[in-house]
Amino acid sequence: MTNRQQREPKAPSRACLGVGVIGYGYWGPNIARSIATTEGCHVAAIGDASDDALARAGRMYPGAHLWKNWRDVIADPSVDAVAVVTPVRQHYEMALAALRAGKHVLVEKPMTETSAQGAALIEEADRRNLILMVDHTFVYTGAVQKIRDLVVQGIVGEVYYYDSTRINLGLFQSDVNVIWDLAVHDLSIIDFLLDDVPVAISACGADHLHGNRENMAHIVLYFSSGTIAHLNVNWLAPVKVRRTLIGGSQRMIVYDDLEPSEKVKVYDRGVDIRLAQERIHEARVSYRIGDMWAPQTSVKEALVTEIEHFVDCVANNRVPLTSGAVGLNIVSYLEYATQSLNQRGHPVELAPLRRVS
Amino acid sequence: MTNRQQREPKAPSRACLGVGVIGYGYWGPNIARSIATTEGCHVAAIGDASDDALARAGRMYPGAHLWKNWRDVIADPSVDAVAVVTPVRQHYEMALAALRAGKHVLVEKPMTETSAQGAALIEEADRRNLILMVDHTFVYTGAVQKIRDLVVQGIVGEVYYYDSTRINLGLFQSDVNVIWDLAVHDLSIIDFLLDDVPVAISACGADHLHGNRENMAHIVLYFSSGTIAHLNVNWLAPVKVRRTLIGGSQRMIVYDDLEPSEKVKVYDRGVDIRLAQERIHEARVSYRIGDMWAPQTSVKEALVTEIEHFVDCVANNRVPLTSGAVGLNIVSYLEYATQSLNQRGHPVELAPLRRVS
Amino acid sequence: MTNRQQREPKAPSRACLGVGVIGYGYWGPNIARSIATTEGCHVAAIGDASDDALARAGRMYPGAHLWKNWRDVIADPSVDAVAVVTPVRQHYEMALAALRAGKHVLVEKPMTETSAQGAALIEEADRRNLILMVDHTFVYTGAVQKIRDLVVQGIVGEVYYYDSTRINLGLFQSDVNVIWDLAVHDLSIIDFLLDDVPVAISACGADHLHGNRENMAHIVLYFSSGTIAHLNVNWLAPVKVRRTLIGGSQRMIVYDDLEPSEKVKVYDRGVDIRLAQERIHEARVSYRIGDMWAPQTSVKEALVTEIEHFVDCVANNRVPLTSGAVGLNIVSYLEYATQSLNQRGHPVELAPLRRVS
């Protein structure tokens, strides 16, 4: 007689992955929202030590179990997989506990504080045949995937350099410096774009506020192919910039993540040098200045693409694009960068890395 | 009976400085034009080994003497001062010859190929009481002079960092790499802005075209005060960028030289960190986000300001803002950067420098 | 024993205004979210004819009553005020019914299809001493409020012109043309900024897709003070632009709503004309080119400010900033513009309007 609607939360089917989210501070709500939006999974439980955070979580996800103690999230029988969205220092302990409890794990970037911890997580996941995936969000953006296509298809040619500026005012992190917070994005993008490993890394930085954490840094990665990557990261900049230049022998790319549209611009520009015998050096350089082209990129939210991929990897036992092994690569780069940072930029030669992709 | 006008070139008065310009290629015509525009001096002679260049010079300056051999410019009795606008490798020989002939010298940047050459020129100029000035053009722009005012007046506060991007496609130079071509601009601006000397310099770069000259580089300068400067220079970029961020404890500046107006923007933004005892680290950081302000800067052409200054220094025996001593500072920075470049960015500690300003 | 949290929706106190939202399509969710966020009110009920929309609403607001028939929202005893967020053609009927049921009303812009309808709503609200407010969102933005301050304080001086470009691709509306969809924003901003009424309005436009609704238009308003306003609105533009220039005798403003920060820029620029006797006309014009200044504007979400204002008006029986009377002004401007549009831009003289503010 009444057309009043039911307001029951959607009853997850058996095939629907129950995800427990540990950490509901700055980034956790975004992860939870993407889980809620994605077919094939649902927010089964949320854990946070803060009453306020739990109250907010409860208003948004009335069907989810709420826990103050993160161990209860892992123990919750409705939880099939755990998303660890806490400060870096807690990643290892929480992810390890989740794996040991037989739960798949999606862990926030950077994966761990040390590469030894990373290797231990990988080993644990492998032994139990569980999915271990790292939240390297940018790899799942339409822009970065388009750039990957352009590189793979040879449109860019030989990649000469990757030069990124990732600066803004804040947010100063409590437990990591700006490299572990911002440069990790570029490292994961570089790892995704290039089929190459760095042979040396140098980093320099400064802690202008004397808080014992660098708030600005410059990192340089030297690759075996000759590619050079430079990352400019800064928490103390007056303006927000997210701009990367990629120079190649055939094309050059400007990737500006703050552009509302046309995030990726491809320039048919370059230089040809003919190694002539003559001594009139200038004459041998010719410049190629052609069209610019901004390919349409997917506007699908990266986090949703990522969660779908996680669900697919769990369902079909696939290796994630941003697997634990990839996460370990990034952590080891961060360790080398930190080592160089402590020596004022003295470049650190890398032990031969076996690239995992 | 006719109102046909006379077309005599202006007859320079005795007080009018006769300047001989050696080198009429890319930059020489700009120097000559500025000399012609400035009261108190005139283009007395022009020298270039190229017939074409001389023909162009003759059409523009029918009153100037034209010489194929640069030594004739120096010897020309109508020449009181010489502007050396040739490739770097010729600066020392030409400037020294001019000084020995008793002529004042304005020399293109960088002053010389080595600091030993630079010191020799300074000594020669001092002995003969002649003006030796380096064409560090940016120091004479309205924008850089406004920034200098903001620094000196304490508006910026303690300078945390100087971070410059100076990239474009070309022009590949024949005899120097991108550091000696582009970074020299930033080094001269930094030297002008800061009352401080670097204690270490590192630089890394790459020669993607295998022409034996680096076409991209990153240079970092560590200053005794804690200021850190980073210069990103590149001849192989798809877009032209001339953008510098200056971070200070009180204000931050974005200086974009390609902006038609509002080249200098001053941001009342920053961070305060209260070193609290508590372990909740995030709580102690507060962000200040205030107004932005773009002061009007002089639109007078920098080269004209510079030539006027040169004429004034000659007339009144003043020390130029960009004296030989300043030029020597810059050359020594370039040498240290080159040294680091050859060691893949290994930072080079500087011998204590006596700053000259 | 367990620390599992309660997940009860917040129980609204007696003083908490229960708002019923009619229409949960494109804009309704934003209104609902702002109501949910604001202290002193809550989402009591949501009405929409679409099952899908209601299902979405239910997931977000498990505590709200859901109704397929909008009349049930109005009749719902938990509803003290009604937000009408439906297509324009339904505004009048729904708002009138709500007022007659003794409910306060917040109605989407434009208030009604005709000024007669608008007048009837005002009369009904007045008779029952109920609040009638129109959702002119831009009036509640930090940027527009800052501009209002600059105008009121005389910083701008005499307002010469208001020139707005509000263009993008889509969204083509089903029941109104681009004027009633986009120009209404500018009309409400102008009404808020200027203490003045238009004396004539002209409008021209085109329906390029032959759908019988203009997809682009230019509207000009002539004010009694001499101010001229021009609005460029377009649903068929390749890029999104939200840019307004305001020229005044003392200062000029550029307001770009798409700028992430520095939305409002104030230029100390202008022209002085000295009415000299001489015939050399050029000589009497002098240009003033001073600093630019971007005042910090509130980043508080406009809709939240607006809902807070609505709650305050209800609680304290205050006249809203965007009252029914203001909404009527705007509807009458739209009617005059439509009249002109039908005459290919022939300007329509306005009957003397009593400005209500």
Place this chain on the structure above:
Amino acid sequence: MTNRQQREPKAPSRACLGVGVIGYGYWGPNIARSIATTEGCHVAAIGDASDDALARAGRMYPGAHLWKNWRDVIADPSVDAVAVVTPVRQHYEMALAALRAGKHVLVEKPMTETSAQGAALIEEADRRNLILMVDHTFVYTGAVQKIRDLVVQGIVGEVYYYDSTRINLGLFQSDVNVIWDLAVHDLSIIDFLLDDVPVAISACGADHLHGNRENMAHIVLYFSSGTIAHLNVNWLAPVKVRRTLIGGSQRMIVYDDLEPSEKVKVYDRGVDIRLAQERIHEARVSYRIGDMWAPQTSVKEALVTEIEHFVDCVANNRVPLTSGAVGLNIVSYLEYATQSLNQRGHPVELAPLRRVS
């Protein structure tokens, strides 16, 4: 013995067109420079009533005859063609005198003050078989020529609209309003791009400084094909904008003349409306959002292209792209716009025009 060079001005060959430039104020020097740069012509004489202007001219062109009286330029036997670069009010008298003296004429835009004067010049040139060309510079830019190609090749499809913003601070003209100064550029571009004639024109504007000349205006042109053009011109704007949107059924163009590169951007964007029977209107609109493409455009200076074209027309008796007939079209549009302006934007229906291209 000496290698001192000759400094004779280049001796023009017989085939080299001698051009006399009347008016050496703001624009005259640019015309003269382009003549001097172009093969096949030279600056034979320069006329200006101001001694200062003549002195400047003499320094730049020592080989040119200088005259205070413009009639002497026309009478000068070394002058084969005359460039009239004076205020509009003098165009007719000077151009007519030049034609009557058997000289070809290049006249500054707008061609004349009235269309009657324009018709008289055309008749005079035709009778004497002389070239009469108008300096519509933008038609000769690489950007506009590229857009013309895109329109002609059908890339744009049916042209829906042309929407231009051409604003800045100054220069207030002495003898014409902003329409005759700035809108003339857009009118000549439109005339070049579209094979169509306007059927009605409306214009409104304001003279905020009470100098009896409108300093801002909006002009709308209605074309027989349905194309609508809108021009926003303003001498009293805080920022300089030169931006045109061209909407077509297949592609849309953004042309920004202030962009250092990528002046022309082509967007594969649009809307398809399927005229369905159903009443759910929204459902029938679909948006096409594809790639953006910035074709490389010629960077050759437009004035040089134009002067070369003038020389070619004279040498080979060709009809110029911007012939007197085209100039007359533009003047008649300006007259209609003025007529509408005097009626507060009342649209003026055009007498059927025979389009000349």
